[in-house]
Amino acid sequence: MSFVDWSQAYTVNNPSLDEQHQKLFAIINKLHEAMFAKRGRESVGETIRELVEYTQKHFSEEERQMELHGYAGLAAHKKVHEELLKKVKEIEKHYQQSSESVAGEMIGFLVSDWLVKHILGMDKQYAPYLKGNRHQ
Numbered sequence: 270m271s272f273v274d275w276s277q278a279y280t281v282n283n284p285s286l287d288e289q290h291q292k293l294f295a296i297i298n299k300l301h302e303a304m305f306a307k308r309g310r311e312s313v314g315e316t317i318r319e320l321v322e323y324t325q326k327h328f329s330e331e332e333r334q335m336e337l338h339g340y341a342g343l344a345a346h347k348k349v350h351e352e353l354l355k356k357v358k359e360i361e362k363h364y365q366q367s368s369e370s371v372a373g374e375m376i377g378f379l380v381s382d383w384l385v386k387h388i389l390g391m392d393k394q395y396a397p398y399l400k401g402n403r404h405q
């Protein structure tokens with residue numbers, strides 16, 4: 270069983286963004302598994318790096334789509350992305366400097382709380398704007 274599961278109910282009406290969200294869920298699951306299976310620092314560290322990189326890629330693609338569809342909430346959404354990215358980078362830094370157990374707790378909380386909540390909350394708000402639009 271996965272730690273977090275993407276569901277069709279989370280769709281943002283854009284196949285490529287949905288795919289990216291699924292990939293983010295998969296990275297979160299991988300991170301969770303790496304920690305609980307005690308795969309070692311290297312594997313956990315690598316997965317955190319993957320999360321940072323993919324989050325960056327996803328946020329810029331999502332912002333491009335919102336802009337393309339003239340979404341009015343773009344500026345506010347961008348600001349939240351900036352904060353989230355800053356936090357992921359802080360997690361990475363903290364992980365490199367502290368013990369695995371402390372980082373594990375922090376990552377579990379931050380990732381499920383903000384990343385999943387962001388997708389299910391704020392990302393869902395732009396979904397109606399993307400509906401039925403051909404720019405995909």
Ligand SMILES: [Fe+2]
Nearest residue numbers: 290331388392
């Ligand atoms: Fe998103």
Ligand SMILES: [Fe+2]
Nearest residue numbers: 331387391392
């Ligand atoms: Fe977003």
